[in-house]
Amino acid sequence: MKASIIITGSEILTGLRQDALIQPMASWMTSRGISMDEVRVIGDSPERLVKTVRDLAQANGLIIVTGGLGLTPDDTTHRAVETLAASGDARLYPEIDNPVGSARGIDLRFDHGTRVVFLPGVPREAHAMFGILARELNESAPKTVEVTVFGLREVEIARRLGDLAAACGFLPRDMEVALIVPKTIEQDVRRILGPHALEQENLNASVAALLKRRGLTLATAESCTGGLIAHIVTQLSGSSEYFMGSVVSYSNEIKIRVLKVPEEIISRHGAVSHQTAAAMLKGVLDLTGADVGVATTGIAGPTGGSDEKPVGTVWIAAGRKEDHAVKDFRFRFDRQGNKMAFAKTALFLLRTYLHDTDIRSH
Amino acid sequence: MKASIIITGSEILTGLRQDALIQPMASWMTSRGISMDEVRVIGDSPERLVKTVRDLAQANGLIIVTGGLGLTPDDTTHRAVETLAASGDARLYPEIDNPVGSARGIDLRFDHGTRVVFLPGVPREAHAMFGILARELNESAPKTVEVTVFGLREVEIARRLGDLAAACGFLPRDMEVALIVPKTIEQDVRRILGPHALEQENLNASVAALLKRRGLTLATAESCTGGLIAHIVTQLSGSSEYFMGSVVSYSNEIKIRVLKVPEEIISRHGAVSHQTAAAMLKGVLDLTGADVGVATTGIAGPTGGSDEKPVGTVWIAAGRKEDHAVKDFRFRFDRQGNKMAFAKTALFLLRTYLHDTDIRSH
Numbered sequence: 001m002k003a004s005i006i007i008t009g010s011e012i013l014t015g016l017r018q019d020a021l022i023q024p025m026a027s028w029m030t031s032r033g034i035s036m037d038e039v040r041v042i043g044d045s046p047e048r049l050v051k052t053v054r055d056l057a058q059a060n061g062l063i064i065v066t067g068g069l070g071l072t073p074d075d076t077t078h079r080a081v082e083t084l085a086a087s088g089d090a091r092l093y094p095e096i097d098n099p100v101g102s103a104r105g106i107d108l109r110f111d112h113g114t115r116v117v118f119l120p121g122v123p124r125e126a127h128a129m130f131g132i133l134a135r136e137l138n139e140s141a142p143k144t145v146e147v148t149v150f151g152l153r154e155v156e157i158a159r160r161l162g163d164l165a166a167a168c169g170f171l172p173r174d175m176e177v178a179l180i181v182p183k184t185i186e187q188d189v190r191r192i193l194g195p196h197a198l199e200q201e202n203l204n205a206s207v208a209a210l211l212k213r214r215g216l217t218l219a220t221a222e223s224c225t226g227g228l229i230a231h232i233v234t235q236l237s238g239s240s241e242y243f244m245g246s247v248v249s250y251s252n253e254i255k256i257r258v259l260k261v262p263e264e265i266i267s268r269h270g271a272v273s274h275q276t277a278a279a280m281l282k283g284v285l286d287l288t289g290a291d292v293g294v295a296t297t298g299i300a301g302p303t304g305g306s307d308e309k310p311v312g313t314v315w316i317a318a319g320r321k322e323d324h325a326v327k328d329f330r331f332r333f334d335r336q337g338n339k340m341a342f343a344k345t346a347l348f349l350l351r352t353y354l355h356d357t358d359i360r361s362h
Numbered sequence: 363m364k365a366s367i368i369i370t371g372s373e374i375l376t377g378l379r380q381d382a383l384i385q386p387m388a389s390w391m392t393s394r395g396i397s398m399d400e401v402r403v404i405g406d407s408p409e410r411l412v413k414t415v416r417d418l419a420q421a422n423g424l425i426i427v428t429g430g431l432g433l434t435p436d437d438t439t440h441r442a443v444e445t446l447a448a449s450g451d452a453r454l455y456p457e458i459d460n461p462v463g464s465a466r467g468i469d470l471r472f473d474h475g476t477r478v479v480f481l482p483g484v485p486r487e488a489h490a491m492f493g494i495l496a497r498e499l500n501e502s503a504p505k506t507v508e509v510t511v512f513g514l515r516e517v518e519i520a521r522r523l524g525d526l527a528a529a530c531g532f533l534p535r536d537m538e539v540a541l542i543v544p545k546t547i548e549q550d551v552r553r554i555l556g557p558h559a560l561e562q563e564n565l566n567a568s569v570a571a572l573l574k575r576r577g578l579t580l581a582t583a584e585s586c587t588g589g590l591i592a593h594i595v596t597q598l599s600g601s602s603e604y605f606m607g608s609v610v611s612y613s614n615e616i617k618i619r620v621l622k623v624p625e626e627i628i629s630r631h632g633a634v635s636h637q638t639a640a641a642m643l644k645g646v647l648d649l650t651g652a653d654v655g656v657a658t659t660g661i662a663g664p665t666g667g668s669d670e671k672p673v674g675t676v677w678i679a680a681g682r683k684e685d686h687a688v689k690d691f692r693f694r695f696d697r698q699g700n701k702m703a704f705a706k707t708a709l710f711l712l713r714t715y716l717h718d719t720d721i722r723s724h
Contacts, residue, residue, distance in 0.1 A: 016516070018385045231592075244616055245616040
């Protein structure tokens, strides 16, 4: 089956608001074997909407329309639906429930088979109602699960999965990739991708689950990531159960004064070094009393790099005082991208450490 | 003039990648008085592209096409352009420079006046080349400037601006709104919006400029914001000039142990209180030796609220040890939204403090 999406309303078209619906809906359809044909963003005109629906109904079995669906009978969508239903070649089916708002969805079916579903433009409502529609469409489609991957780009995931890749939907988000995978091949996909396939819906939740299961507390010592790891960790509700806090030691003075990194380590090896990362880890664990920690020191750029330690270089320490991993990495993103890559890699290194050891709360 | 955008390529259409071009291009055109007619996202087919261009060329004076522009003559766009140019009613103009990549842009003009510009799909390249095109279009349009606003929603900005609002483009980003304003009314807009109109391109840069000009250093003490303020501050290259670091005191233990918040303040007034915010500020300034700081303590939610201190409540302290502002706010976003609102409001409070006082480095 082919499907298209129509986004109505002037907010997206005039650039007042960023679209938040195309990607999740298109990715979901692609992963279900529904072939995306076209997306159109149009203004607030009932005539234009009627014309666009008719245009796309020729080649598509499913059309999702979002926006223009208010509570009054004279809004754009209701007027367009009235015109379409009155023309004799389409019928209205029961409305679609809106579990999070008041405007209900409209289900119009052309006699030639095309189904047109009208949802509100509010992303939260559209997502919830698309979920209801998806469950219904799912009953005739294979069951799928989400497998989130870290540390491999989409092309590399596709290469490793080989023939299996065609059955998967790819949803990249914040340096992780959510794969939508038919349930029947989930174990194959996990086996092929090994440690890159995460247990939970994302890296942060995977680390959280490990820490909570083992009753461990966490602290971070952050130089180049500037608080981003702590920010990511605390995006999760319930993180106060295991997250004690962080020292963002952006200046060397704070590394020395607060984290007690010996001055000679910095002067001998540099602030961006294996030794400084390890000393920062020890310092934050001593200071906070947390069970495990991560520490980062690197060069996010665009300035501050050298031949020996170019922009994108980072040292990360993860684990306990007495027993931890320290590794260096090199990324080639811009400043913001490098910070995010450093932070996510630190969480991934902590996850690997927790998998490889069996430490628990004492 | 009317304009439309065509996004080609299967990545956006199948949901593999989120579109990053529609909003900035549409917003720019709207702010220049160019009326956005339609956006279409189509797959990688030269025939489809030709049909879509011809379809939209009927009503539009300008069509921007992105994607499908590789270096080989057999890619989607080159094949489509060849077909269009060969049909006798359109001519090729000189190519458009690509300052950040190798694929050059194509400029095709129909005899009936419609101009079709083909840009690469890589957002960085498309943005740079759209900038060149924008400068050229600008010569016939009124000169504009960007005025970034914090602390007012779009509807409230529009209400305050009254008739002037129609001349402005609105670009909301991360709880700030960039207004694209004709240069001739910039001073009126700034006067009406008062302290909400920022000096620099965003709140972060506005605070940075004030700190640098006065030679002041900054530290943050963050509970509910979980490191987000430090993360925002360090997104800016050059922040190491003034940013010393942060203590993310997520647990009360860290507030007491590292920031030296007296235990009786927490037990008497609660961790989320005027007194704790002020004590955290004093603590981080003592610990780091920074000139000024901000401290946040609040409830991001969804759990942890009470009748007296509901979810979304935050106390923020900003300034110096001897002289600072402490204010409470209440937001109604979700956890992530509340964290961002807390962090941005803290920076806004610091900016107000710096404007209201004349402190400089001693």
